[in-house]
Amino acid sequence: MSDPVNLSVEDGIAFVIIDNPPVNALSGRVAAGLRDRVTEAAADPAVIAIVLTAFGRTFIAGADITEFGGDGPTVDVHAVLAVLEDCAKPVVAALHGTIYGGGLEVAMACHYRIADDAARLGLPEVKLGLLPGAGGTQRLPRLIGVAPALEMISTGKPVTAQDALNLGLVDRLSKGDVRTVAARFAATVARQKSPPPRTRTRTVIPPAPSFWDEAAARIGKSLRGLPAGPHILACVRAAVERPFKEGLDLEGQAFAACVRSRESEALRHLFFAERRAARIKDIPRDTPTRPIARVGVIGAGTMGGGIAMCFASAGYPVTLVDINEAALTRGLSTIQGNYAASVAKGRLAAIDRDAALSRIRTATDYAAFTDADLVIEAAFEDMDLKLLIFRDLDRVCRPGAILASNTSTLNIDQMAAATARPGDVLGLHFFSPANVMRLLEVVRGAATTPDVMATAMDLARRLGKVAVVSGVCDGFIGNRMVAGYGREANLLMLEGVEPARIDKALTEFGFPMGPIAMGDMVGLDIGVKAAAEAEKAGRGSDDPRPGIIAKRLVAAGRLGQKTGAGLYRYEPGGRRPLPDPAALAIIADAARELGIEPRDIDDQEIVDRCILPLVNEAARILAEGIAQRPGDIDIVWVNGYGFPSLHGGPLFHADTIGLPKVLDRIRQFQDRHGPRYWTPAPLLETLVAEGRRFAELED
Ligand code: T1G
Numbered sequence: 001m002s003d004p005v006n007l008s009v010e011d012g013i014a015f016v017i018i019d020n021p022p023v024n025a026l027s028g029r030v031a032a033g034l035r036d037r038v039t040e041a042a043a044d045p046a047v048i049a050i051v052l053t054a055f056g057r058t059f060i061a062g063a064d065i066t067e068f069g070g071d072g073p074t075v076d077v078h079a080v081l082a083v084l085e086d087c088a089k090p091v092v093a094a095l096h097g098t099i100y101g102g103g104l105e106v107a108m109a110c111h112y113r114i115a116d117d118a119a120r121l122g123l124p125e126v127k128l129g130l131l132p133g134a135g136g137t138q139r140l141p142r143l144i145g146v147a148p149a150l151e152m153i154s155t156g157k158p159v160t161a162q163d164a165l166n167l168g169l170v171d172r173l174s175k176g177d178v179r180t181v182a183a184r185f186a187a188t189v190a191r192q193k194s195p196p197p198r199t200r201t202r203t204v205i206p207p208a209p210s211f212w213d214e215a216a217a218r219i220g221k222s223l224r225g226l227p228a229g230p231h232i233l234a235c236v237r238a239a240v241e242r243p244f245k246e247g248l249d250l251e252g253q254a255f256a257a258c259v260r261s262r263e264s265e266a267l268r269h270l271f272f273a274e275r276r277a278a279r280i281k282d283i284p285r286d287t288p289t290r291p292i293a294r295v296g297v298i299g300a301g302t303m304g305g306g307i308a309m310c311f312a313s314a315g316y317p318v319t320l321v322d323i324n325e326a327a328l329t330r331g332l333s334t335i336q337g338n339y340a341a342s343v344a345k346g347r348l349a350a351i352d353r354d355a356a357l358s359r360i361r362t363a364t365d366y367a368a369f370t371d372a373d374l375v376i377e378a379a380f381e382d383m384d385l386k387l388l389i390f391r392d393l394d395r396v397c398r399p400g401a402i403l404a405s406n407t408s409t410l411n412i413d414q415m416a417a418a419t420a421r422p423g424d425v426l427g428l429h430f431f432s433p434a435n436v437m438r439l440l441e442v443v444r445g446a447a448t449t450p451d452v453m454a455t456a457m458d459l460a461r462r463l464g465k466v467a468v469v470s471g472v473c474d475g476f477i478g479n480r481m482v483a484g485y486g487r488e489a490n491l492l493m494l495e496g497v498e499p500a501r502i503d504k505a506l507t508e509f510g511f512p513m514g515p516i517a518m519g520d521m522v523g524l525d526i527g528v529k530a531a532a533e534a535e536k537a538g539r540g541s542d543d544p545r546p547g548i549i550a551k552r553l554v555a556a557g558r559l560g561q562k563t564g565a566g567l568y569r570y571e572p573g574g575r576r577p578l579p580d581p582a583a584l585a586i587i588a589d590a591a592r593e594l595g596i597e598p599r600d601i602d603d604q605e606i607v608d609r610c611i612l613p614l615v616n617e618a619a620r621i622l623a624e625g626i627a628q629r630p631g632d633i634d635i636v637w638v639n640g641y642g643f644p645s646l647h648g649g650p651l652f653h654a655d656t657i658g659l660p661k662v663l664d665r666i667r668q669f670q671d672r673h674g675p676r677y678w679t680p681a682p683l684l685e686t687l688v689a690e691g692r693r694f695a696e697l698e699d
Contacts, residue, residue, distance in 0.1 A: 005033025014041035018054040023061035026102035031075040049090040049186035058097025081109035094182035105134035111196035113170040114182040115161040122158030129264030133255030137235035138247040142202040266648030273631030287454040296375035300331025304378035306434030312356040328362040378406040387418045394419035404428040412445040422447035439640035440465040471626040484613025487546040489515040494591045496598025505606040510644025520560035614650040619681035630694040651694040
């Protein structure tokens with residue numbers, strides 16, 4: 001295996017070059033290589049200065065996350081950074097790409113930093129449930145001051161090269177060829193013969209006395225449930241109040257504690273699961289994709305409008321078609337309103353809004369799609385209507401155009417069969433609001449061709465979406481699983497648990513919103529209509545219990561937030577769910593009618609009754625091959641349904657609890673509530689019998 005760090009000397013400048021594709025991660029080997037090459041260069045009399053640089057798309061993008069928690073040989077990274085910092089000759093870092101985590105920590109141990117003007121610099125460790133562990137909590141405050149350092153470390157947000165220059169994090173910017181600029185700079189400072197500046201020797205200006213309490217309150221809220229939060233605060237404070245070495249030791253202990261934490265393991269699992277989800281097992285990564293330049297969207301409603309925004313914001317001309325001008329005008333004004341809100345919140349520049357809006361044109365006739373490369377239908381969830389649409393699209397769209405449905409549950413193969421080009425048909429299931437939610441279920445039909453799938457995955461990446469492949473079944477991955485989650489929440493209410501208690505138990509578990517409040521926000525009529533649609537298609541349920549409460553509330557005109565009342569009541573224009581005796585009475589009536597007695601149920605049962613159906617159904621989905629791997633399911637639930645990322649998704653969570661315990665609990669519920677909803681999935685039983693975990697099914 002070639003050495004990941006090389007040395008070459010030109011005109012007295014030693015170039016220490018990192019070459020560890022794909023992102024020059026700071027593995028143990030890279031750290032050792034850095035130490036050895038810099039030591040060599042420092043000892044070489046022909047060398048007057050050292051430039052640290054990297055091949056490929058980026059300077060070091062962080063420590064090698066795959067090495068965390070492992071028991072491989074570890075290199076003392078602090079000793080490596082001390083070699084850089086203590087070097088008698090100037091060490092200049094030439095920075096390009098994404099200089100994140102350990103990469104920025106290496107750069108801060110250098111004496112000077114020159115950045116390409118397109119570079120981005122950050123300490124995103126907190127997004128992995130960690131904190132900088134290579135001196136970042138001690139060196140960054142010394143370079144840029146306490147407040148901006150704490151902001152960068154506690155949010156994990158990167159800064160631009162220009163911001164880094166303004167902050168004093170880098171010394172110069174370069175337009176292109178940062179290595180040459182760095183070499184010239186290094187030669188200049190070497191000729192000055194002044195001792196190189198060492199970051200660790202800098203002092204930090206103490207902040208105002210109230211700073212720490214305010215910061216603790218802010219971080220306590222923004223990093224709720226994350227062990228790294230208090231550690232970050234303590235370490236940055238140590239940078240102000242304690243000698244460098246003591247701060248470093250404190251950081252080391254904090255890092256060791258965080259890296260072992262369940263929360264960080266969960267976030268690291270999601271980091272890699274998101275990248276694996278982009279790969280389709282039986283389709284090579286270099287499968288050619290079809291060119292997508294012009295996109296069509298059918299339906300200017302909530303979903304269609306959001307989808308059109310996704311493409312327009314990503315630079316694609318979009319043609320939005322609906323049945324009449326009135327519908328288009330309504331849709332367009334919603335789009336304009338959404339963009340205006342983003343500009344008002346400072347999330348979008350007005351110029352970008354205008355550019356995006358200028359890419360959207362409207363029409364009332366499918367003839368507008370003759371030059372489209374991709375058309376996505378987002379019409380009502382009615383199969384007859386969908387079949388009509390696909391027949392028309394098949395007639396008007398050019399050969400090779402991709403035809404997609406945004407259906408959240410209906411059969412893609414049926415739609416494909418309505419065309420003469422089933423290989424060009426797939427599902428692209430966006431989540432509401434489509435211009436905000438990162439998740440995209442890419443539904444692979446029986447006939448969908450590999451290049452269409454590869455094109456869809458590539459497109460998702462260009463839209464900034466997290467794509468997960470799903471096979472064809474009712475509700476695909478996410479909605480198929482949500483059925484059990486919603487069902488149990490309804491049964492718990494019939495068994496006497498108040499809506500607010502259910503929501504409290506799930507929000508304490510980590511969901512941003514509980515299932516009951518979520519139902520009210522989405523609209524109870526949506527679920528009732530979907531159940532009626534299923535009934536019409538002969539897929540209805542003969543169990544009246546799960547749907548009875550919603551049916552009764554809708555019949556009473558309580559559709560949820562949009563009517564000011566559902567399972568909760570809402571102040572006019574308000575969104576805060578307030579308990580409502582009227583709703584409780586409707587629930588109690590329904591329970592009495594069904595002969596269901598109220599009983600004492602504790603919070604753990606509430607959580608288990610709602611979460612374990614996800615695990616059980618996911619095991620069936622995996623066994624059927626609807627999802628490629630467990631991590632894909634975790635990504636769907638974390639990005640599409642608010643499953644707490646600190647638990648890593650339903651299947652990572654199940655592995656953390658231990659599958660034998662999960663199976664036991666499901667069997668307990670089976671004994672109490674019967675086999676209809678609580679028969680353990682065969683895959684779950686097999687894994688337990690073999691002493692295995694879902695994680696072993698990854699790839
Ligand atoms: N370690 C190991 N592998 C990594 C990696 C890392 N840090 N970063 C990326 N990869 C792999 C990734 O799995 C994928 O592999 C390939 O590189 C391309 O990544 C001590 C504790 C840099 C912005 O958190 O944010 O430093 O799937 O698909 O979209 O204080 O990767 O091809 O096999 O994401 O162009 C801190 C993590 C670590 C940055 C590039 N650093 N990486 O995005 O490509 S903790 C981070 C990213 C740390 C120190 C601590 C992004 C990227 P594969 P990609 P991309």
